[in-house]
Amino acid sequence: MSRMWRKYLITGLAASLAVTTPACAFIAYVSNEKSNTVSVIDTDSWTVTDTIKVGQRPRGIEFTRDGKFVMVAVGDDDTIDVIDAAKKQVVDSLPSGPDPELFAQDAAGKTLYVANENDNTVTVIDIDKRARLGDIQVGVEPEGMAVSPDGKILINTSETTSMAHFIDTATRQIVANVLVDSRPRFAEFKRDGSELWVSSEIGGTVSIIDPARHVVTGKIEFSIPGLRREAIQPVGIGMTKDGKTAFVALGPANRIAVVDATTHTVTKYLLVGQRVWHMAFTPDEKYLLTTNGVSNDVSVIDVAAQKVIKTIQVGELPWGITIAP
Amino acid sequence: MVRWFAGAIVLGVLVQTPAAGALEISIGYLHRPGIKSTLSLLAQPTEDAGVAGARLAIEDNNTTGKFLNQQFSLAEVKLKDGDDAAQAAVKLADKSGFIIADLPADELVKAADALRDRGAVLVNAGATDDSLREQDCRANVIHVAPTRSMLADALAQYLVWKQWKRWLLVVGSHEKDKLFADALRRAATRFGAKIVQERTFEDTGGARRTDSGVTLIQRQMPVFTQQAPAYDVLIAADESEVFASYLPYRTWEARPVAGSAGLVPTSWDAAHDQWGAVQLQNRFVKMASRRMTALDMQAWTAARMIGEAAARTNSADPKTLFDFIKGAEFSVAAFKGQPLTLRDWNLQLRQPILLADGRMVVSVSPQEGFLHQVSELDTLGVDRPETKCKLH
Numbered sequence: 078m079s080r081m082w083r084k085y086l087i088t089g090l091a092a093s094l095a096v097t098t099p100a101c102a103f104i105a106y107v108s109n110e111k112s113n114t115v116s117v118i119d120t121d122s123w124t125v126t127d128t129i130k131v132g133q134r135p136r137g138i139e140f141t142r143d144g145k146f147v148m149v150a151v152g153d154d155d156t157i158d159v160i161d162a163a164k165k166q167v168v169d170s171l172p173s174g175p176d177p178e179l180f181a182q183d184a185a186g187k188t189l190y191v192a193n194e195n196d197n198t199v200t201v202i203d204i205d206k207r208a209r210l211g212d213i214q215v216g217v218e219p220e221g222m223a224v225s226p227d228g229k230i231l232i233n234t235s236e237t238t239s240m241a242h243f244i245d246t247a248t249r250q251i252v253a254n255v256l257v258d259s260r261p262r263f264a265e266f267k268r269d270g271s272e273l274w275v276s277s278e279i280g281g282t283v284s285i286i287d288p289a290r291h292v293v294t295g296k297i298e299f300s301i302p303g304l305r306r307e308a309i310q311p312v313g314i315g316m317t318k319d320g321k322t323a324f325v326a327l328g329p330a331n332r333i334a335v336v337d338a339t340t341h342t343v344t345k346y347l348l349v350g351q352r353v354w355h356m357a358f359t360p361d362e363k364y365l366l367t368t369n370g371v372s373n374d375v376s377v378i379d380v381a382a383q384k385v386i387k388t389i390q391v392g393e394l395p396w397g398i399t400i401a402p
Numbered sequence: 403m404v405r406w407f408a409g410a411i412v413l414g415v416l417v418q419t420p421a422a423g424a425l426e427i428s429i430g431y432l433h434r435p436g437i438k439s440t441l442s443l444l445a446q447p448t449e450d451a452g453v454a455g456a457r458l459a460i461e462d463n464n465t466t467g468k469f470l471n472q473q474f475s476l477a478e479v480k481l482k483d484g485d486d487a488a489q490a491a492v493k494l495a496d497k498s499g500f501i502i503a504d505l506p507a508d509e510l511v512k513a514a515d516a517l518r519d520r521g522a523v524l525v526n527a528g529a530t531d532d533s534l535r536e537q538d539c540r541a542n543v544i545h546v547a548p549t550r551s552m553l554a555d556a557l558a559q560y561l562v563w564k565q566w567k568r569w570l571l572v573v574g575s576h577e578k579d580k581l582f583a584d585a586l587r588r589a590a591t592r593f594g595a596k597i598v599q600e601r602t603f604e605d606t607g608g609a610r611r612t613d614s615g616v617t618l619i620q621r622q623m624p625v626f627t628q629q630a631p632a633y634d635v636l637i638a639a640d641e642s643e644v645f646a647s648y649l650p651y652r653t654w655e656a657r658p659v660a661g662s663a664g665l666v667p668t669s670w671d672a673a674h675d676q677w678g679a680v681q682l683q684n685r686f687v688k689m690a691s692r693r694m695t696a697l698d699m700q701a702w703t704a705a706r707m708i709g710e711a712a713a714r715t716n717s718a719d720p721k722t723l724f725d726f727i728k729g730a731e732f733s734v735a736a737f738k739g740q741p742l743t744l745r746d747w748n749l750q751l752r753q754p755i756l757l758a759d760g761r762m763v764v765s766v767s768p769q770e771g772f773l774h775q776v777s778e779l780d781t782l783g784v785d786r787p788e789t790k791c792k793l794h
Contacts, residue, residue: 259734329739
């Protein structure tokens with residue numbers, strides 16, 4: 078035990094020396110799709126401190142709003158595992174539909190909306206009661222999920238239908254459908270609710286949607302010298318709280334695009350690991366962590382410097398990531 | 403489980419009662435289901451081979467269609483012995499602007515010519531003949547099935563990457579076996595493999611199923627493959643299902659088998675689970691109560707291409723849809739890890755090819771390092787500078 082503490086202290090010290098402005102320690106949870114585990118990363122030492130066994134094929138992962146639990150969709154077990162962040166083990170599960178992949182929760186952290194890839198539905202779950210409240214029929218292979226900042230609209234993207242479905246959270250009825258490019262995988266609102274961004278993996282674009290008018294107002298395209306167009310497959314999106322800068326994971330292009338979120342132009346491409354999927358900011362927005370599926374690691378990006386500063390080995394095929402609030 | 407059924411019922415009701423004024427799109431499906439006898443009982447085609455894939459795509463199109471007020475249906479015609487494919491196609495074209503066809507090459511060309519003045523389009527889901535994309539190409543035929551040369555190139559790239567470059571080629575005695583052998587010879591030349599010797603396996607007739615078959619085959623195959631020059635892999639060209647599946651584990655030398663048995667290049671395999679494919683596999687098994695074959699996938703892709711064009715153009719007009727499919731904006735997602743597009747010079751769908759061993763997908767071609775100035779998918783099959791096709 079004492080040796081372990083010493084190791085922590087030394088690596089912690091080394092990290093704080095290396096980084097000019099030492100950050101507060103945050104905890105990141107990474108789902109490893111192939112290993113059936115979740116890696117816990119300490120953002121002070123940038124090391125994996127724990128590996129938690131979960132169900133089969135963990136992908137979508139998110140902290141509860143109170144920071145006490147981590148929910149992880151384990152698709153091949155048709156459920157969502159609930160990890161107690163203090164005990165670092167699975168303590169419960171939530172009743173999703175078959176093959177849950179991604180989910181979103183409301184601002185209060187009471188209601189969870191789950192995309193079930195296998196049966197064209199979104200499941201609504203009461204997080205505290207661990208009870209299913211209902212299902213919403215959507216398009217083929219639902220995946221991306223987002224709740225609007227005002228909580229009134231839930232977005233679901235369906236991959237084979239190539240749409241963003243706008244669902245009224247009060248009535249649970251679809252109120253609008255917006256066609257985007259092929260295989261939409263992820264949806265993200267600007268904090269002020271003025272724009273909805275949807276990434277299309279096969280289409281190779283990010284659609285900018287006006288959430289009030291339900292129309293695509295622009296598209297972000299990516300081009301990287303030396304890479305063929307087919308290799309550019311946008312997936313995860315991260316946006317700073319001020320809505321000025323966005324980061325888009327480009328899958329097998331092995332890069333994160335830095336986008337000026339006001340002008341919608343790409344300003345830089347950051348080389349990360351192979352097949353980059355998703356990302357999460359530290360709460361202070363100093364760092365952005367990305368999951369690199371094929372290279373089995375997590376890249377750490379210094380947000381202000383727009384530079385990759387570190388790579389951390391995790392389990393096999395890391396997919397989702399969440400950081401404690 | 404109960405909830406799944408409830409969901410299906412809700413969906414069914416929604417799909418069957420489209421709102422007034424829905425765009426209605428009928429897709430034809432023309433095939434000649436025959437009782438083809440395969441060496442392996444597992445490969446025996448079912449009565450719904452291919453058409454089941456089209457049916458699933460119609461369901462998928464309708465799930466999307468309910469949000470766009472579009473309604474798709476499938477008009478299936480099964481040809482019997484003596485039925486004329488061209489006549490049947492013309493009749494189908496009365497209500498279907500697109501007809502998915504699973505027909506032999508000669509019948510496909512006749513049907514295409516019969517449809518030319520009617521503005522109907524054939525979508526070739528079954529025939530792999532290169533001639534249909536080359537000297538016999540037609541401006542009203544889209545090809546979703548890969549060609550023999552695409553399949554052979556996909557296999558060759560992998561074998562060359564694996565450094566198995568010395569091939570013993572065994573060719574069946576039927577015409578289509580020889581066509582596949584032509585494609586394999588071309589692939590060997592393109593990618594630097596060497597065919598050390600060729601042998602012909604004569605089809606002398608005989609039943610594919612006998613009670614003491616294994617004993618006999620075990621004596622025949624080692625003898626047939628002995629005294630060959632040194633080779634790395636035996637390649638069998640046997641589309642006729644006469645001998646290829648008898649070769650693995652029975653060659654004189656301990657060598658792997660590829661081509662028509664062993665490691666087989668194919669557009670789809672029931673074991674393929676990458677790039678979201680498992681969702682499609684699950685939907686298919688639920689609907690058809692069997693696993694999805696390459697022909698099913700080719701038919702699914704054909705019907706999805708039409709659905710995709712309808713969604714993007716918000717039109718049911720066949721000409722509008724066909725123009726869109728031929729245009730630069732078109733691509734279709736088909737669980738192959740990248741968008742699939744059409745080669746504009748012969749309307750062949752570009753696609754990655756899986757290499758499957760009957761249990762698993764071993765690899766997917768094009769292999770890394772085979773480069774191309776337009777699309778790496780064009781390293782598979784006959785490329786633009788070599789084409790003999792002139793679309794009118």
